[in-house]
Each structure stands twice: as C-alpha cells, then as structure tokens.
Amino acid sequence: MSTSLRFKMVAEAFNRKAAPVDIPEKRPDEYYGELVFNRQKMFEYLPLKVYNALINAIENKKPIGRELADSVADGMRRWAIDNGARHYTHWFHPLTDGTAEKHEAFVEHNGKGGVVEEFSGKLLMQQEPDASSFPNGGIRNTFEARGYSVWDISSPAFIMEQTLCIPTIFISYTGESLDYKAPLLRALNSVDKAAAAVARYFDPEVKHVVSYLGWEQEYFLVDESLYSARPDLVMTGRTLMGHESPKNQQLEDHYFGSIPSRVQAFMLELEIRCHRLGIPVKTRHNEVAPNQFELAPIYEETNLANDHNLLLMSLMTEVARKHNFRVLLHEKPFAGVNGSGKHNNWSLGTDRGTQLFAPGKTPKDNLQFITFVVNVMAAVHRHNALLKASIMSATNAHRLGANEAPPAIISIFTGSQLAKTLEDICASDDSDCLSLQSKSEYSLGLSQIPEILIDNTDRNRTSPFAFTGNRFEFRAVGSTANCASAMIALNAAVADQLADFHIKIEQRLSAGEELNKALLAEIRVLIEQSKDIHFDGNGYSDEWKAEAARRGLDCETCAPKIFDAYLAPESVEMFRRTGVFTRVELEARNEVKWEMYTKKIQIEARVLGDLALNHIIPVATRYQSMLIDNAVKLKELFGERGLDVAASNLEAIEKISKHIGIIRTAVRTMVDARKQANAIDDERTKAVAYHDNVASQMEIIRYSIDKLELLVDNEMWPLPKYRELLFIR
Ligand code: ADP
Numbered sequence: 001m002s003t004s005l006r007f008k009m010v011a012e013a014f015n016r017k018a019a020p021v022d023i024p025e026k027r028p029d030e031y032y033g034e035l036v037f038n039r040q041k042m043f044e045y046l047p048l049k050v051y052n053a054l055i056n057a058i059e060n061k062k063p064i065g066r067e068l069a070d071s072v073a074d075g076m077r078r079w080a081i082d083n084g085a086r087h088y089t090h091w092f093h094p095l096t097d098g099t100a101e102k103h104e105a106f107v108e109h110n111g112k113g114g115v116v117e118e119f120s121g122k123l124l125m126q127q128e129p130d131a132s133s134f135p136n137g138g139i140r141n142t143f144e145a146r147g148y149s150v151w152d153i154s155s156p157a158f159i160m161e162q163t164l165c166i167p168t169i170f171i172s173y174t175g176e177s178l179d180y181k182a183p184l185l186r187a188l189n190s191v192d193k194a195a196a197a198v199a200r201y202f203d204p205e206v207k208h209v210v211s212y213l214g215w216e217q218e219y220f221l222v223d224e225s226l227y228s229a230r231p232d233l234v235m236t237g238r239t240l241m242g243h244e245s246p247k248n249q250q251l252e253d254h255y256f257g258s259i260p261s262r263v264q265a266f267m268l269e270l271e272i273r274c275h276r277l278g279i280p281v282k283t284r285h286n287e288v289a290p291n292q293f294e295l296a297p298i299y300e301e302t303n304l305a306n307d308h309n310l311l312l313m314s315l316m317t318e319v320a321r322k323h324n325f326r327v328l329l330h331e332k333p334f335a336g337v338n339g340s341g342k343h344n345n346w347s348l349g350t351d352r353g354t355q356l357f358a359p360g361k362t363p364k365d366n367l368q369f370i371t372f373v374v375n376v377m378a379a380v381h382r383h384n385a386l387l388k389a390s391i392m393s394a395t396n397a398h399r400l401g402a403n404e405a406p407p408a409i410i411s412i413f414t415g416s417q418l419a420k421t422l423e424d425i426c427a428s429d430d431s432d433c434l435s436l437q438s439k440s441e442y443s444l445g446l447s448q449i450p451e452i453l454i455d456n457t458d459r460n461r462t463s464p465f466a467f468t469g470n471r472f473e474f475r476a477v478g479s480t481a482n483c484a485s486a487m488i489a490l491n492a493a494v495a496d497q498l499a500d501f502h503i504k505i506e507q508r509l510s511a512g513e514e515l516n517k518a519l520l521a522e523i524r525v526l527i528e529q530s531k532d533i534h535f536d537g538n539g540y541s542d543e544w545k546a547e548a549a550r551r552g553l554d555c556e557t558c559a560p561k562i563f564d565a566y567l568a569p570e571s572v573e574m575f576r577r578t579g580v581f582t583r584v585e586l587e588a589r590n591e592v593k594w595e596m597y598t599k600k601i602q603i604e605a606r607v608l609g610d611l612a613l614n615h616i617i618p619v620a621t622r623y624q625s626m627l628i629d630n631a632v633k634l635k636e637l638f639g640e641r642g643l644d645v646a647a648s649n650l651e652a653i654e655k656i657s658k659h660i661g662i663i664r665t666a667v668r669t670m671v672d673a674r675k676q677a678n679a680i681d682d683e684r685t686k687a688v689a690y691h692d693n694v695a696s697q698m699e700i701i702r703y704s705i706d707k708l709e710l711l712v713d714n715e716m717w718p719l720p721k722y723r724e725l726l727f728i729r
C-alpha cells in the first residue's frame with residue numbers, strides 16, 4: 001500500500017459518521033423475542049395437546065416421539081414462514097470457534113412440476129450434516145462413521161437472516177459427542193441431580209437445580225478500512241506487530257467514558273437485534289483499553305445463555321460490518337493494552353427459587369449456602385488444573401498471566417467476610433451445631449452472612465475465580481471462547497463433588513448422626529482439604545506464583561501441556577462418574593485442541609514471515625537507501641567533514657541493518673522450526689514444538705519490526721499504526 005493510501009484510509013476512518021440505525025416502531029417489550037419460537041409462539045401455532053406434550057418433554061427432559069415431532073415441525077414451519085423465513089438449518093457448535101449451519105429450503109417437489117412447503121418431524125429431529133471436515137480428533141473417520149445433529153428441545157428455535165435455526169447437538173454414529181453442546185447438557189444434567197439431592201437436605205420439595213450463566217463479552221472495534229489494510233488482523237484476528245501508541249490506556253480515560261457516536265449506533269442496533277432474538281442484553285460500556293467495549297445480558301439458564309452468547313458473537317460480526325467496523329473478539333488483538341475476556345458469572349438455583357450461593361436470612365439458609373460454597377471450593381481445588389485447561393487456547397494464552405488478566409493459576413477469591421465465616425466454622429465445636437438447631441442468632445456467625453452482600457467493595461480483579469456475593473465469577477474465560485468448555489468442566493466437577501458429599505452425609509445419617517452435625521462435620525473436612533485454593537491477595541505478584549507452586553496448585557504456562565489435565569486420571573474418572581465424557585471422547589478432543597493450537601500458531605507464523613519479508617524489510621531497505629544516498633551527498637558536499645555531518649544518518653543506517661539482519665535470521669529459524677515441527681506425527685509433541693520453537697521466534701521478529709517502525713519514515717510505513725487503529729472518533 002502506498003502511503004498516500006494509508007493516510008487516505010486514516011482520514012476516511014476518522015471522518016466517518018455514525019451509520020443510521022433501524023429503530024423498530026414497536027416498543028422493546030413488543031419486539032423482544034419476536035424471532036424466537038418461544039412458549040407464546042408454541043401456544044399460538046401448536047394444537048393444545050401438542051403444546052402440552054412438548055412443554056412436558058422440555059420440563060422433564062424427556063425424549064419426544066415421531067408423531068409429536070411431526071406436529072411441532074408443522075407449527076414451527078408455519079410460524080417461521082409467517083415471519084419471513086424461507087430456509088431452515090440445524091445450528092450446532094462444532095469443536096472450532098463459533099457455530100455451524102447448513103441451510104435447506106422448505107420446499108419439496110409436489111409431483112406436478114411445482115413445489116410444496118415441507119418440514120417433517122424427522123427433519124426437525126435429526127439430520128446428517130455433510131460435515132466430514134469438522135474437527136473430531138479421529139472419532140469420526142470419514143470412511144466409517146456418520147455424524148448426526150439432533151434437536152436440543154431445551155433451547156428454542158429462532159430466525160436469523162430469513163432462516164429458521166434449530167439448536168442441535170452434534171454426535172457421531174456411535175454416540176460420541178463432536179461438539180460442545182452434548183457434553184454441556186450432560187454436565188448440566190449431572191449437576192442438577194447431584195445438587196438437588198444435597199439441596200433436599202434443606203428443602204425436601206426441591207426437584208431440580210438449575211445452573212445459571214451470565215457472561216460479560218468484551219471486544220474491540222476497528223474501522224473497516226484500517227482493518228482491511230492489516231493482513232495480520234484479517235488473517236489471525238490480532239496484530240502481529242505494531243509499536244505501542246504514545247497514548248494508550250495510561251490516562252484511564254476510556255473506561256466508562258462517553259461512548260463515541262459511531263460506536264453508540266453500533267451498540268444500539270446490536271441491542272435491538274439481540275432483543276428481537278430474545279437475548280436479554282442489558283449493560284454496555286467502554287472497557288479499559290481504547291476501542292474496547294463490553295456487553296452483558298441478564299443471566300439465564302446455562303445452556304440457553306451459551307447459545308445466546310454464540311448467537312451474539314455472530315450478530316456482532318454482522319452488525320459491525322453495517323457500521324463500517326470490524327469486531328475483534330480475539331483475546332489479545334493489541335500488545336501493550338488490555339486484552340479481552342468473557343467473565344462467566346455462574347450460580348446454581350433450585351426450582352423452588354432458592355439461589356444456592358446467596359446467603360439467606362436464617363442460620364439454616366446459611367448452612368445451605370455454606371454447604372454449596374464449600375463444595376464449589378473443594379471441586380475447584382481438586383480440579384484446578386482441569387479448569388485452567390477448560391479456558392486455555394492459543395489465543396487466550398496471550399492474555400492470561402499478563403498483568404491485566406487473571407494469572408495462569410486458578411485460585412478462589414472469597415472476600416474477607418466469607419473467609420472469616422469459614423474460619424469460624426472450622427474453629428467451632430459441636431455445641432455450636434446444637435445452637436444452630438435452636439436458631440440461635442449468633443451460632444457460628446451463620447446469621448451474619450448477609451453482610452457479605454454489602455462487603456463487595458474489596459472485589460479483587462486479579463482473581464481468576466471470585467465469589468461475588470451471590471455467585472462465582474470465572475474470569476479466566478477468553479473472549480472468543482465457547483463458554484460451554486468452561487461450563488462443562490465447572491458444572492461436572494461440582495456435580496461430582498456434591499455427589500461425593502451426598503454419599504458421605506448419607507453414611508453419617510445412617511450411622512445415626514444428626515443432619516446439621518453431619519453437614520458441619522463434612523463442611524469442616526472440605527474447608528480443611530481445600531484451603532489452598534483460597535487466595536485473596538494480588539494474583540499478579542511473583543510471590544503468589546511461588547506460593548501457588550508451594551501449595552501444589554497447577555502452575556503450568558505452556559498451553560499444549562495445560563491440555564494434559566483433561567487426561568489426568570482424576571479428570572477421566574470425574575468425567576466418567578458424571579457421564580459427561582468417556583476416555584475416548586477426552587482423547588479425541590485433546591487431539592483437536594493440540595491440532596487447533598498448532599494451526600493457529602502456524603498461520604500466525606506464516607503471516608508474520610510474509611509481512612516481515614514482503615512488507616517491512618523492503619520498506620526499511622528503501623528508506624535506508626535514501627539515508628545512504630543522503631550520506632554520500634553530504635560527503636560530496638562537505639568533503640572531509642562529510643562523515644561527521646552525516647553521523648546520525650550513519651547510526652540510523654546501521655540500526656536498520658541490524659534489525660533487518662535479526663528479522664531475516666529469526667524468520668529463517670522460524671521457518672526451519674516449522675518444518676521440523678510439521679514432520680512430527682504426534683499432535684501433542686507437535687503443538688509443544690510450535691509453542692517452544694515457533695512462537696518464541698515470532699516475538700523476536702516482532703521486537704525488531706516494532707523498532708523499525710520508529711526508525712523508518714512515517715510516510716513509507718505500509719501498515720496502519722496502533723495510534724491510527726486504536727482511536728475511533
Ligand atoms: P460486574 O460488576 O461484574 O460487571 P454485573 O452486575 O454487570 O457485574 O453482572 C455481570 C453478570 O452477572 C450479568 O450477566 C448478570 O446478569 C450476572 N449475574 C448476576 N447475578 C447472577 C447469578 N446469581 N448467577 C449468574 N449470573 C448472575
């Protein structure tokens with residue numbers, strides 16, 4: 001790109017006005033959910049008997065028969081066509097980032113040269129997407145097995161782009177999951193059963209426990225012209241080079257600052273689109289880095305919340321384009337400023353309306369609260385390595401452990417009040433248990449817990465997993481992630497822990513122990529066992545890294561090795577007991593993780609190599625020639641004194657040569673490292689080689705390119721700079 005073109009793009013980006021927004025004439029409560037086949041639409045479009053049977057199946061997680069499916073499909077099709085849909089698709093979450101769909105029109109030959117609208121229960125329930133190229137870690141060999149997508153009746157169908165989208169799970173012919181949704185549903189089922197059994201100690205009427213998720217999606221926006229001039233952004237979603245802008249986030253003037261009008265227009269349109277699709281987005285604001293923003297909904301049942309997050313990410317991409325932006329969901333699009341995460345606010349609640357992580361008004365409620373919180377702590381302690389693996393990826397690796405995001409060590413922040421309560425419980429003896437029974441105000445401090453809600457001021461931003469009053473906030477999740485990965489590991493681990501707790505309590509009860517006494521005894525054991533997971537201090541500090549290692553918490557930082565935790569015996573057993581994954585599934589999924597890791601680094605390395613050799617070095621050399629030319633002329637002009645006069649030029653000439661030399665050598669080393677790594681068969685070993693030998697060279701190359709950016713004439717520099725990319729006016 002010639003410079004004048006770069007300047008033109010920058011000017012265009014800076015002068016761009018907010019795009020007009022299609023604001024519906026209806027009120028938000030009227031258009032909310034209008035593109036969703038929700039209960040109201042079901043009631044309208046299905047015969048009453050069919051409606052009742054479907055709701056019964058949804059609520060009790062029962063399979064539905066062929067006849068019922070035919071009737072539901074018929075109603076769903078009529079609703080979809082009435083609302084402008086012409087196609088339908090099974091919508092699923094393969095093991096790549098994002099979602100997949102294959103559209104079919106609602107038409108069939110009518111045998112008379114025309115067509116009829118058609119959509120049968122069979123087509124609704126199950127399909128066989130021609131999807132042999134989705135990652136499957138060897139489970140789904142193209143030659144032997146087929147993959148099926150199967151309707152997930154718990155998540156409502158919706159219309160997007162004139163297409164009826166039916167949320168589905170994606171499994172192999174032999175029943176192994178090939179997606180995120182199937183294991184998520186299994187994990188949610190398992191936490192439902194295990195948590196309900198424990199919740200019944202406090203309220204015998206509890207039938208189900210629901211897992212809730214409220215995600216907070218962070219993202220960057222970049223003007224589309226500038227984006228298109230950055231091949232690294234286009235191909236990898238992040239900048240592989242770029243010197244820090246003199247001003248970035250140091251003034252802290254972006255966070256919660258006023259939102260630029262162009263961005264505001266984008267947000268408004270996005271919210272309207274979300275609301276029409278029944279996604280309850282609520283909060284929007286600027287984030288810490290320039291051009292960084294956040295969007296959060298009201299929390300929902302975890303499976304639905306996750307579908308909504310995935311849908312949101314596609315919507316964002318689409319709406320951004322209409323507003324001449326590109327949305328960057330990458331965890332670390334720009335070096336030197338904060339990256340993006342997706343905090344997962346998570347809680348459990350009973351079908352009787354009790355929030356299990358919220359302190360209550362009576363000691364009994366609080367004993368229930370403590371029971372659940374302590375079981376979560378125990379599960380997170382036991383499976384801290386697995387939880388870290390569940391959020392790890394080639395892209396999130398750039399964010400974790402940097403001084404802005406949670407460290408690459410999982411610990412729990414409880415806040416001082418909860419910590420004190422747990423200490424008191426451990427220090428108390430059985431006479432306190434009796435006073436609990438008599439509802440004494442002061443027993444164990446259990447009646448004091450509601451104050452925790454007020455004690456939220458000391459929220460610790462460095463903690464990867466924090467208790468925040470009535471929920472836990474898993475903050476290490478990356479902005480591009482499918483939340484299901486974290487939610488599968490967390491819900492399954494907690495389910496397994498609660499099941500174990502239940503067994504222990506039952507043993508005590510059958511030995512004649514009184515319930516409260518049994519609960520407190522087991523709670524004490526868990527507090528003792530898992531106290532090493534509790535850390536309220538500064539997670540960024542080096543002392544914590546040393547301390548965490550002493551405590552035996554997982555401190556691995558190499559992403560491909562972090563994935564090993566999925567295959568550790570305690571994980572395999574836990575997933576087997578909860579029925580979430582078989583060993584075969586875990587092995588296959590790890591193959592996919594390693595393969596994806598390798599591919600991402602491979603693409604980045606290629607893009608960086610090309611840019612270094614074809615964009616940066618030619619420009620630096622041309623500028624250097626100008627300097628040389630100038631030095632030669634100075635020498636002619638000044639004779640003997642010429643070299644002195646040209647001294648600073650000579651210095652710059654040398655520096656440029658030095659950096660060009662470093663870049664060429666590192667690119668060569670990187671290409672060789674790639675060749676060697678590519679020859680490795682084992683996916684894990686290959687990924688580790690990419691981590692150790694390829695990614696490390698990229699940093700060396702970047703460092704010298706960023707130095708050249710400061711040396712070379714601004715007019716000649718081919719790529720939009722950070723200061724141009726990062727400030728939307
Ligand atoms: P923050 O101060 O962390 O930004 P917000 O009040 O914006 O917190 O809430 C973040 C998210 O947490 C929202 O999606 C919200 O609905 C969700 N949330 C609130 N309470 C719960 C809960 N009990 N369970 C799960 N998510 C919750």
Ligand code: MG
Pocket residue numbers: 216343473
């Ligand atoms: Mg939060």
